[in-house]
Amino acid sequence: MLRLNVNGQERTIDGIADDTPLLWVLRDELKLVGTKFGCGVGQCGACTVHLNGQPIRSCQIPAVAAAGEKVTTVEGLSAGAQLTALQQAWIDHDVPQCGYCQSGQLMTATALLKQHPKPTDAQIDQFMTNICRCGTYVRIRKAIHAAAAATAGKGGAA
């Protein structure tokens, strides 16, 4: 039996193979489908979640490696109805096109702002390695800057 802490909740999962990637435990077992499958080889970032606050590609780590650690998915970003500054900026700047990559983009951006509350363009370029096939990068950058500005002065990360 596998025990996971996902979005602050203790979850137990029975009968999965040891090598099952965290991605598929989240999607198939826990029905947390906000985390997406895009490539399965660590390239696209659609599957990005946080492991103890660090962004990881969940298709690349077995779920057992996350046992006892804190996993956060896009569903766990906002507390109740309160959106994070980044989620709000994503809506205000109308970032998505198809939207499929955007939960992964948000998870990476959230980790970026934790590390660099006021990121430079160069830091954004270095950190944001997720693929958006629709090419929404112009807006992702804008939204990150906007969220950083909105959060500045409030003393909190996004």
Added chain:
Amino acid sequence: MIAEFERLLAQPVEAAAAQSLSRRGFMKLSGGVGGGLVLALAVGLPDQASAQGAPPPQVPFAPGAYVRISPDGKITLYSKNPEIGQGIKTAFGVILAEELDAAWADVTVEQSEINAAVYGAQFAGGSLSIPMNWDNLRQAGAGARAMLVSAAAKQWGVAESELTTADSTVIHAASGRKASYGSLATAAAALPVPADPKALKLKDRKDYKLIGKRFTGVDNLDLVTGKPLFAIDVNLPGMLYASLVKCPSVGGKVASANIDQIKKLPGITDAFIVEGTAKPANVMLTGVLPGVAIVGKSTWAVFSARKQLKVTWDHSTASKDSWTDYVAKAKELSVKPVGDKVVRTVGDIDKVLASAKPVEAYYQFAFVSHAQLEPQNTVAWFKGDSIELWAPTQLPANSLPLVAGIVGLKADKVTLHQMRVGGGFGRRLLNDFVADAAYVAKQVPNTPIKLMWTREDDMEHDAYRVGGFMSYKGVLDEQGKLAALNAHMIGFEDPVSKAPTTASDFGANEFPANYLTDYRASMSRLPLSMPCGPWRAPGTNTMSWVQQSFFHELAVAAKRDHVEFLLEVFGRKAGAAPQAGPPGLNPDRAIGVIKLAAEKAGWGKPLPKGRHLGMAFFFSHQGHIAEIAEVSVDAKKKVTVHKMTVACDIGPVINLSGAENQVQGCIVDAMSTLALEITMENGAAQQVNYDKYPARRMPNSPQVDVHFVQSNYNPSGLGEPAFPPAAPAICNAIFAATGTRIRTLPITKAGFSVA
């Protein structure tokens, strides 16, 4: 419906836009839960039905239509076409809400059901959603508004002409009375529907309150909170997971496989050989390719089992295509001034060529993949006498008869739930993945299955953008004006039917056929088995690159300014009376956007050191678009696109935010595609995941300055037309910067990269 769409897709886009289904009229639908007004604009069956003496269509009960107003004031608008990232769900909502005179805050937009009898053609392709639905959506909104006004007039005993509407409210200014749409919904629902939608008065453009403003996508809140919107997100009780492993060389069959061993693997419930149903056609995939199906209790169980699968493939029916061979054969053919099929002749081009020294160039462009981020998938549930599916398709209507044929039911026993599509780009106009799911579901009856393609499946079995070749000879007169052009395109065709491969055709009216006194366009075609399909601005995305690159070559040879050179050609037809019928390439609109782009980009003005401009114009999908790239190129041939200036004439813009997003996306997509290729050897694609097919990421996304002309022509779509001019604009700028002409795509072949 299939024939309908294929006809639309096959004919010139400008003609397709004029298509409308006949016998439109309103119908009122049952109010459903909560009552209130539900109004649909019913669309009659296509003309063929009446031509064949069929009885008038019976309008079915429909649980949803375009407008639903409940007594509590909630307004639900139904978007009839698939949302693939083009923003149609938001744009359709805006058009409906405008004529309804609804307050946007009261509005929720939902995906409609798939039902041709209620909604007519439902698809996302050819950038046709806006032009094909501009009238009927406005009429649907205006019709509902008219009924609400009528209801208020009756209630207050005043003339309808004394009433106005605003913000979901009917107003009688003379008495100061107001009634919300919600309060009128039940009364309005009891009224007769307007007899003739065409007789309804639509708003003047100057009175628009919503159209042309900025709206954030109606699904954005759900997207940023991870709500299940996509087919891949569907979870049903007892659902199993499935994969269909196909031969890497497209069309190969299973000779043998270790099925018994696979069946015993943990989490696997079934495995079987699939004979396949697909016809050997490369024009549009039409069914299920042969392979091995594996069904199990989780995606990972199935994906893991695939690694244990050992198949001996029978390659006798498989594609043997080789890109290396095609490149060599095309080069040989290109020396001939005229190909096997002449598509257009004007004057006597051979005579002109014999007496002049033409400017010559030979272009080559690679196959590319759609690489949309959500891999193909469909959830299917075969229940014996019916089947239900959840699919990310761009052409749902086609999947109904396709699925029906595969599972042996009538099409009306197929229910398809249209899901948000995680990237379309034309790939999902083909329903092969829906067919896969239906086929496997039938073998596992009464159990929902989620059929998943891996990324490798997706790139290996894409319906690629076809590659191709173009040989040009252009003749300049003494003033350096374009006098004559000879174009020999080398493309591809189906080896059996000899039909041109999708997007591998040369139109008789291709620019500049109608602008020259001596011109010839011809084609030679090589047999191709690899499946190819529509890929964002099919045909035009490559035609634009060869043509607009060569126009720059001609301007350079003539020692003339590129903008002035191109304007002179369009000027030959400027001011001509507008063509009858649907809008085609209009020289005045072309001149308008070229001048606008040049002005906004600072064409001819001094630039920062190391910066160079390149320009291109292209007309596609009714959009007239000029783009100017500002680039620099470093010593290592790394190209940085600093800025793209884009001038678009697509008529009135519906949602300014969405429209700009499409243009920005097209520019990034074009930059990405400049450096990508799919090559195939022995019938198999050589690049099957993002490691070998590195779609563009965040760094160095350019500033994109978008300028809309906002002309009075009918609005047209914007999912595609901003793509075609981008690649030639960038390549022309690279020439300006380096003196190197890019004649082969990807640009990596000439040692360049896009920063």
